[in-house]
Amino acid sequence: MLLYVCNEGWRIDGMPGLLWSAGTFLAFFTCVVLHELGHSLTAMQFGVNVRRILLMPIGGMAEFDRIPRKPSQELLITIAGPAVNFVIAGLLWLVVGRSAGTGDSEAATSLVDLGQTLLKWNLLMGFFNLIPAFPMDGGRILRAFLAMWLPYLRATYWAATVGKVVTVPGALIEFYLGNYFLVAICIFIFIAGQNEYQAVRRREVDEAQWRDAMLRRAPPQPEPEPPVIDV
Numbered sequence: 001m002l003l004y005v006c007n008e009g010w011r012i013d014g015m016p017g018l019l020w021s022a023g024t025f026l027a028f029f030t031c032v033v034l035h036e037l038g039h040s041l042t043a044m045q046f047g048v049n050v051r052r053i054l055l056m057p058i059g060g061m062a063e064f065d066r067i068p069r070k071p072s073q074e075l076l077i078t079i080a081g082p083a084v085n086f087v088i089a090g091l092l093w094l095v096v097g098r099s100a101g102t103g104d105s106e107a108a109t110s111l112v113d114l115g116q117t118l119l120k121w122n123l124l125m126g127f128f129n130l131i132p133a134f135p136m137d138g139g140r141i142l143r144a145f146l147a148m149w150l151p152y153l154r155a156t157y158w159a160a161t162v163g164k165v166v167t168v169p170g171a172l173i174e175f176y177l178g179n180y181f182l183v184a185i186c187i188f189i190f191i192a193g194q195n196e197y198q199a200v201r202r203r204e205v206d207e208a209q210w211r212d213a214m215l216r217r218a219p220p221q222p223e224p225e226p227p228v229i230d231v
Helices: 002-045 071-096 111-129 137-146 152-177 180-215
Strands: 050-056 059-064 228-230
Touching: 002 050, 002 059, 002 071, 002 111, 071 111, 071 137, 137 152, 152 180
Parallel strands: none
Antiparallel strands: 050 059, 059 228
């Protein structure tokens, strides 16, 4: 992706365009990392082990060894990511919000343009992640609220179902509009949400079997838990 962005910058404005395009790209993914660090550092406060932060063309993912069953803790972990983006956007607005600039990533030729581009992207990143499409942040927030009144598995089921209701029409609309990148994101979210629901369901079954075995004083060894992906 970096090579593609550099080539586009070179095509538009030669070496200056290449450097500004590369700088904008790297600055954007720095904000993605900070978003995931918001999730990760908050999770670590609750004793959750963070396996890694994975950067992909569609964004970033933090992999946890588990998600706390306390809805309040999951809520704080989830909100921390978008909150980082809104804080970054607020700081950038204080610095460059009133300055003259295009805010266009393809035409960024100054620090003002770069700052305004990042301000816009951080706002988009923050609000986009609040869409209730599980396992995105908005879907996890929905699950945390549902888990305050419903069993955890049932709350996950409804959060994943709402995510499907959001992503399927979204994918069809974006396909019609020709935004195939967003179509790929919708498909990824749909699959990731279903996979996590199935993982939670298997864990519930394993825990029920373990409790039953404990009553018989012959507990089986639980299977290792798959990583939890926070998009």
